[in-house]
Amino acid sequence: MTKLSLLAVAILAPVSSxxxxxxxxxxxxxASPAFAQRQIVALKAEEDGAAEAVFAxxxxxxxxxxxxxxxxxxxxxxxxxxxxxxxxxxxxxxAAKVAASLTPEEVYYEGPPAITETIVPTISILTVVxxxxxxxxxxxxxWVRYKITSRRIRVTSGVGGKDxxxxxxPDIVEIRTAKRLFGDGDMVAFLRDGAKFEMRNIPNxxxxxxxxxxxxxxEVAKTYRDQGDVTNP
Numbered sequence: 001m002t003k004l005s006l007l008a009v010a011i012l013a014p015v016s017s018x019x020x021x022x023x024x025x026x027x028x029x030x031a032s033p034a035f036a037q038r039q040i041v042a043l044k045a046e047e048d049g050a051a052e053a054v055f056a057x058x059x060x061x062x063x064x065x066x067x068x069x070x071x072x073x074x075x076x077x078x079x080x081x082x083x084x085x086x087x088x089x090x091x092x093x094x095a096a097k098v099a100a101s102l103t104p105e106e107v108y109y110e111g112p113p114a115i116t117e118t119i120v121p122t123i124s125i126l127t128v129v130x131x132x133x134x135x136x137x138x139x140x141x142x143w144v145r146y147k148i149t150s151r152r153i154r155v156t157s158g159v160g161g162k163d164x165x166x167x168x169x170p171d172i173v174e175i176r177t178a179k180r181l182f183g184d185g186d187m188v189a190f191l192r193d194g195a196k197f198e199m200r201n202i203p204n205x206x207x208x209x210x211x212x213x214x215x216x217x218x219e220v221a222k223t224y225r226d227q228g229d230v231t232n233p
Contacts (some may be wrong), residue, residue: 106150108211112141113201114184146199148208150215153189155199167197169215175224179205179231187212 118137124130145161147154154166167189174190185205189197202208213221 103150108148108150109203109208110147111145111203113144113146114180114182114203115141116180116182116184117141117201119182140201146202148211153197153199153212155197165197167191169212170217172216172220175212175216175220175228177205177209177224177229177231179229185209 118134118141121130121134121137125134140157143157143159143161145156147156152166152168154164157163157165171191171193172189173192176188176190177185179185180201183205184201184203187199187202187209191197213224
């Protein structure tokens with residue numbers, strides 16, 4: 001027998017004794033039904049409370065977020081590593097630029113094109129047609145200046161040297177050359193933006209090209225040595 005059954009028996013027993021007990025006054029039995037009703041209501045309230053206590057749903061256990069924390073930690077570590085690699089590459093580039101800027105610029109050649117370009121036009125002055133080519137060649141000797149350094153190549157031209165074109169070696173992606181009879185030669189450099197940079201009658205052509213190839217990208221130099229000289233099949 002459960003506790004609730006025992007409690008019900010204990011409550012109903014006094015009610016029965018009161019209901020059937022003889023009374024001298026005749027008024028004691030009148031109050032017994034109300035008392036029994038109050039006891040029944042209290043019993044029902046206790047039963048409802050007990051049922052709620054018995055069938056109360058268990059509290060949900062907190063979700064285990066250890067896996068999410070581990071994933072977040074892994075993502076953060078990966079981002080930190082990428083940031084370190086990116087920072088290291090940027091620092092290396094900055095260091096290379098600083099080193100290049102601190103290195104003094106070496107001038108290999110500065111002067112006019114090779115004088116040999118005037119030989120044939122000057123001889124052709126004996127004919128009326130050769131006057132114009134001779135004048136053009138001597139004008140180039142007067143106004144055109146080449147400057148080849150360890151950082152750049154510059155060509156100055158025009159009356160008084162007002163026109164100037166300049167390139168730096170990292171912009172060169174391909175080089176083509178053509179040798180001439182008297183040891184000079186012509187060079188065309190193809191740049192990253194698709195432009196072309198031309199130099200005609202470079203003096204001491206072989207030595208000048210070796211100096212330029214030492215400054216450009218090794219892949220560009222290798223490609224030139226394989227197939228860059230159009231006069232050397």
